[in-house]
Amino acid sequence: MDIKISSNGKQLENVWIAVMGPTGAGKSTFINTASNSDLRVGETLQSCTDKIEFSKSFELEGRMVTLVDTPGFDDTAKSDTEVLNIVCDYFSTEYANGRLLHGIIYMYRISDNRVSGTAARNLQFYQQLCGPEALSNSVIVTNMWGLVDPKVGANREQELKSKGNFFKPALDYGAKCLRHDNTTESAHNIIRAMIHNNIPKPFLIQRELIDEKKKVFQTAAGEALLRELAKLEQKHLQEMQELDTEMADALARQDEDAKQELEELRAQLLAETERLNAEKKRLHELKLTTAPGTTTTTTQDARGLGDAPVPGAWTEHNTGEDPESGRKDQPSFWTRFKRGRP
Ligand SMILES: Nc1nc2c(ncn2[C@@H]2O[C@H](COP(=O)(O)OP(=O)(O)OP(=O)(O)O)[C@@H](O)[C@H]2O)c(=O)[nH]1
Ligand SMILES: [Mg+2]
Missing domain, CATH: 1.10.287 (Helix Hairpins)
Structure with a gap:
């Protein structure tokens, strides 16, 4: 068990939770709200978080919680391969060093009136990374309720939970779906639900890369890409x-x-x-930098520092647009051409 000593000398178990989702979903905001951190939040249309970043650790339910911010697929700033590389590098390094994350939070803006292609790809990605076993340690968090009529939001939530390939597959494997109202209390309630009676399990991507020694392109997430x-x-x-x-x-x-x-x-x-x-x-x-012991010089150093280098980190920003948030799925070349035709 990974132990941290709190300021009053108590021994606390360390808990890590990764936060995933498309650009602009509110991942960094959620992390800042929960942990009183000051990770950079998107003020413009550009995607903001472009590498693995860590919150300040905070005490909750007798544990020392650290939230892990991840870049999402966003169609413009970096290729999906780059994102896959960054995320695989982090997860596999942790696992190779004997550390399990407590789970994954997947952020979804309930204010979106359709599931964009980017959101759908990110949703698939999160499920493929977790795999059937670890999905029960994950929570789909809906936010931005203030930007939608409550009735419309509730209908949307119901549809996402019950129809098609949106939330339902993850929920069928035991994932939870919880609402977030952008307060610290709601963020803490979500985290409490994740750590209460919850045993950390390896994610599928960790077992594939480390136990089964697969290459990234041979993993479920790599094959899907x-x-x-x-x-x-x-x-x-x-x-x-x-x-x-x-x-x-x-x-x-x-x-x-x-x-x-x-x-x-x-x-x-x-x-x-x-x-x-x-x-x-x-x-x-793609080759990972994973090897037991690498964390001391890479991700370990990055913990709590927020901007320290992490293997596979990437630093470009995008200028894309989407109808709801100002950002947009890139239309295909041909669609762009056809649209421009009389
Ligand atoms: N109304 C409302 N706005 C929010 C909420 N969460 C985030 N925002 C806003 O949404 C925008 C994007 O938030 P971020 O936290 O940067 O989103 P992100 O998922 O980290 O985005 P990337 O780093 O680009 O992947 C910012 O302008 C936030 O202020 C929320 O719960 N309610
Ligand atoms: Mg961010």
Whole structure:
């Protein structure tokens, strides 16, 4: 058992809880509210947290709790492969050093009137990282209730819990779904529910990477990402064929403007295809820095410091937009093209 001595000399068990979710979901705000920390919160449309960060430790229910802020898939600032790398590096290092997290909080804005593609991907990612066994140690936290009519919010919550592939699969495996009203008390109640009578269990990704010695791309989360990339590749191929047909048409019409526009679009599509290939290659080549003992020089040092380097940390920011929060799923190249057509 990992023990910490509190300020009054009491021996307290250390508890770590990771907070996940898409950019702008309110992860850092939740952590700050619960722990009186001052992690950077998004004031602009840019994604904010781009590496693993740690809250100040705080005492709750006779434990010393540390919350772990994680970057989410966000479509713009960093590739999903980068995010996967950062998160896998942290989880596997902890496990290799004999430390289990108490669970995962997945943040979801109830004010969103649809589940965006980014939110859906992050939701899948959290479930794939946890795996069926550890999902019972996780909580889906809905926030931003103040931004929605209470009745509309409650209906939305019910739909997310009972229909389709949103919250239901996780809840079926024992995850909880709790509301957060942006107060310290509500954050603490959520954490209490997670640590009360709760035995930490390894996450699926930890067992895959450490016990089964899988490469990142062979894990459930890695395989899902490869499937996503394959789907995108297929879409690009189809778009290229449509582009060729349009080009033949433009040439037949001797439409110079359309020809030029299509050439520009072809160049963009080729660039996106190249980026996709590079991401696939990177995913196949990902190597973790995990090894027993690495925590003393990496994540251990980062604890409580917030900005200390963590393996795989990445530091770019995005400038994307979404209808509800000001941020947006990136429309495909072809959608952008079609939208611009008369
Ligand atoms: N009304 C309301 N606003 C919130 C709440 N939580 C967060 N916000 C606001 O939502 C915005 C994004 O919050 P962050 O905490 O930075 O979100 P994040 O999930 O950490 O975002 P990234 O670091 O970009 O992944 C900020 O403007 C917050 O003030 C909440 O419970 N209610
Ligand atoms: Mg953040």
